[in-house]
Amino acid sequence: MTEAATELRTVTVEREIGYPPEKIWRALTQPHLLQEWLMQTDFVAEPDREFTFRGDWGSVECRVLEVDPPSSLSYTWGAMGLESVVTWTLTPTGSGTHLRMDQTGFRKDQEQAYQGAKIGWRRMIEKLEQVVAEETGA
Amino acid sequence: MTPTQDMLFRSLADPTRRALFERLCRDGGQTVAALTAKAGVSQPAVSKHLGILKRAGLVRDRQDGRQTHYSAEVKALRPLLDWTSEMASFWDKRIDLLEDLLKRMDQ
Numbered sequence: 001m002t003e004a005a006t007e008l009r010t011v012t013v014e015r016e017i018g019y020p021p022e023k024i025w026r027a028l029t030q031p032h033l034l035q036e037w038l039m040q041t042d043f044v045a046e047p048d049r050e051f052t053f054r055g056d057w058g059s060v061e062c063r064v065l066e067v068d069p070p071s072s073l074s075y076t077w078g079a080m081g082l083e084s085v086v087t088w089t090l091t092p093t094g095s096g097t098h099l100r101m102d103q104t105g106f107r108k109d110q111e112q113a114y115q116g117a118k119i120g121w122r123r124m125i126e127k128l129e130q131v132v133a134e135e136t137g138a
Numbered sequence: 139m140t141p142t143q144d145m146l147f148r149s150l151a152d153p154t155r156r157a158l159f160e161r162l163c164r165d166g167g168q169t170v171a172a173l174t175a176k177a178g179v180s181q182p183a184v185s186k187h188l189g190i191l192k193r194a195g196l197v198r199d200r201q202d203g204r205q206t207h208y209s210a211e212v213k214a215l216r217p218l219l220d221w222t223s224e225m226a227s228f229w230d231k232r233i234d235l236l237e238d239l240l241k242r243m244d245q
Contacts, residue, residue, distance in 0.1 A: 011222055013229040019240050027239055037235035058144050079144075101229050105222075 011103040021090040021097045025070035028088055045073070077103065143224060146214065149194035154179060155187045159196055159210060167209030169202075 017024060027033045029045045039053035039060070045067045053060040061078040065085065074087040084105040091098040150156050158173060170188065174181045188208055191197045195214040200207045 011225040011229065013226060013233060015233055015237075017237060017240065023240060023243065024236075027236055027243070033239060033243075037239045038232055099233070101233070103225055103229070105225075 010105070011101075013101045015099045016093065016096065017099050018096040021070040021092050024090055024097055024099060025073075028073055029067075029069075045069070051075075145194050146196070149190055149196060152187070152190075154183075155191055158184065158187055159191055162197060162208060162210035163212060167200075167207050169205045169207055171205065173208065 027037065029043065031041050031043050034041050034043060034053075039055045041051055041053045043049075043051045043053075043062075043064075045064065047064050047067055049064045051062050051064070053062060058079065061076075063076045065074040065076060066087075067073055071090050072088065074085060077084045077086045084103050087102045087104075089100040089102070091100070150159065154177065158177065161173065161176070162168070170181060170185055173188075174184045177184050179187075188197060188199070192199060192208075196211055197208050198211055200209070
């Protein structure tokens with residue numbers, strides 16, 4: 001096992017929002033509010049509860065991991081066989097809330113293995129990666 | 139998975155479409171007639187598959203007299219190669235919507 005093969009990927013988005021954590025918490029946990037900014041869902045803020053986010057492009061299978069109102073919420077986020085964990089952290093500031101979203105994903109080797117198994121074009125991706133990099137100058 | 143990635147996966151999940159796209163990547167742009175000659179399916183079927191690839195942004199077309207030329211847009215594959223930046227942009231847009239909602243909740 002190389003180090004790179006076991007490395008997790010994390011996406012972090014942070015935002016200063018001019019509203020208190022309690023209000024943001026409602027938007028993060030109430031289905032009729034969630035559907036206004038994220039997706040339609042049957043979310044219930046209880047640990048171990050399974051729920052689904054439904055978009056017009058497909059659905060995301062989730063399970064609640066941790067609920068600590070109004071400061072922390074996490075759930076699994078599974079779409080097309082790829083598993084990750086989404087964690088919301090709300091920290092009060094003088095003028096509102098520091099909102100942070102972390103999404104920690106599968107290992108890189110698992111992701112590539114999955115993509116290869118799913119539609120059988122892993123080799124093509126590897127071939128094309130180079131072409132894309134050249135074309136877009138990345 | 140984001141809508142963009144999902145659409146790319148769906149578009150390339152079909153073996154005939156994948157073969158068409160690979161041919162365009164490998165051999166460069168060509169006409170529908172030329173693609174049909176090697177595709178093993180009818181021209182309407184090839185056109186339909188090319189239409190789906192086009193909607194996913196994977197190919198672009200150009201009219202040349204009575205012939206339509208197609209070429210590959212390999213740049214469209216970028217979201218598949220870069221899960222991290224794609225998800226970051228997904229959440230960024232969603233949190234914009236969240237902020238809009240919070241404003242409306244005030245009223």
